[in-house]
Amino acid sequence: MKRWFLLAALAAATTASAHHGWSEYDTDKPLQLNGTIQEAGYVQPHGWIRLKSAGKTWLVVLAPPGRMESRGLPKDKLAVGAGASVVGYPHRTRPGEMRAERITIGSKTTELR
Amino acid sequence: MPPGAGVDIPAGAAAWTVWLAATPPAAAMRAGAWLYPGIEILHIIGFTVLVGAVAMFDLRVLGLGRELPPRALARYLLPWSVGGMLVVLPSGLLLFAAGAPELATNRVFLLKLVLIVAAVLNALAFHIGPWRVGEPWPESAPLRARLHAALSLLLWLAVIACGRLLAYV
Numbered sequence: 001m002k003r004w005f006l007l008a009a010l011a012a013a014t015t016a017s018a019h020h021g022w023s024e025y026d027t028d029k030p031l032q033l034n035g036t037i038q039e040a041g042y043v044q045p046h047g048w049i050r051l052k053s054a055g056k057t058w059l060v061v062l063a064p065p066g067r068m069e070s071r072g073l074p075k076d077k078l079a080v081g082a083g084a085s086v087v088g089y090p091h092r093t094r095p096g097e098m099r100a101e102r103i104t105i106g107s108k109t110t111e112l113r
Numbered sequence: 114m115p116p117g118a119g120v121d122i123p124a125g126a127a128a129w130t131v132w133l134a135a136t137p138p139a140a141a142m143r144a145g146a147w148l149y150p151g152i153e154i155l156h157i158i159g160f161t162v163l164v165g166a167v168a169m170f171d172l173r174v175l176g177l178g179r180e181l182p183p184r185a186l187a188r189y190l191l192p193w194s195v196g197g198m199l200v201v202l203p204s205g206l207l208l209f210a211a212g213a214p215e216l217a218t219n220r221v222f223l224l225k226l227v228l229i230v231a232a233v234l235n236a237l238a239f240h241i242g243p244w245r246v247g248e249p250w251p252e253s254a255p256l257r258a259r260l261h262a263a264l265s266l267l268l269w270l271a272v273i274a275c276g277r278l279l280a281y282v
Contacts (some may be wrong), residue, residue, distance in 0.1 A: 011152065021280045021281035023281050024281065024282060041119035041120065041121055041142035041143070042119065043119035043120065043211075044142060044143045044144075044145070044148075044149035044150075045149060045211075045212070046213060048121050059121065062147075065146055066146040066147070066150075069146065
């Protein structure tokens with residue numbers, strides 16, 4: 001039994017889940033940005049875009065791909081060069097990062113929460 | 114599309130984390146709709162078995178369930194903890210790889226790794242220490258054995274707490 005436990009001990013795990021909750025974003029400071037998509041990730045655990053707005057590039061954290069897909073925001077909508085408008089909240093400590101409550105591309109608004 | 118496409122690389126990310134996130138398994142984790150949550154589910158099942166088995170044994174050392182012989186209980190439970198570890202380790206590596214550049218700088222994640230190492234060292238110290246006393250295992254575990262068991266419980270619960278709090282920091 002000692003051997004078993006040694007094996008367990010040696011197999012120290014590195015484990016992680018990178019889901020962002022909302023608590024790290026300041027919901028007292030809602031923010032609307034209109035801009036152009038510079039880069040996009042339609043990825044787990046959350047999609048994201050870099051949005052250039054008024055000369056500044058923001059990292060905008062979106063929703064998991066499955067949720068965006070089912071709400072009518074497929075991958076090809078997050079095209080580089082496309083215009084987008086987001087409403088969300090700035091990160092409390094990381095300047096230039098925000099989490100979007102909703103995103104509007106063309107005439108289509110998608111709720112992300 | 115390059116294999117690393119889609120990962121968000123924060124300024125100052127370590128080169129090895131960027132490399133890891135660009136490997137095909139990491140890219141696959143980010144790309145699919147169901148792979149990532151599926152691996153998360155496996156990870157959760159793995160650590161419920163791992164920590165559950167460890168906690169039941171710790172509680173026995175602490176004096177609960179005295180009708181159960183500790184040596185036999187260990188022979189039954191500890192292989193489950195190893196099995197749990199064999200699920201947790203690869204699933205955790207995949208989850209880490211998918212978002213390595215960001216996670217490697219996350220203080221809660223680093224704390225979680227430190228706690229896992231501490232829990233493992235604590236288990237080793239128990240097994241090369243008080244667990245090696247002669248047969249039979251005493252009616253009431255020695256103080257040092259009980260301290261190891263209590264620490265084990267605290268550390269593993271803290272590991273779970275850190276894992277969950279990764280989502281909120």
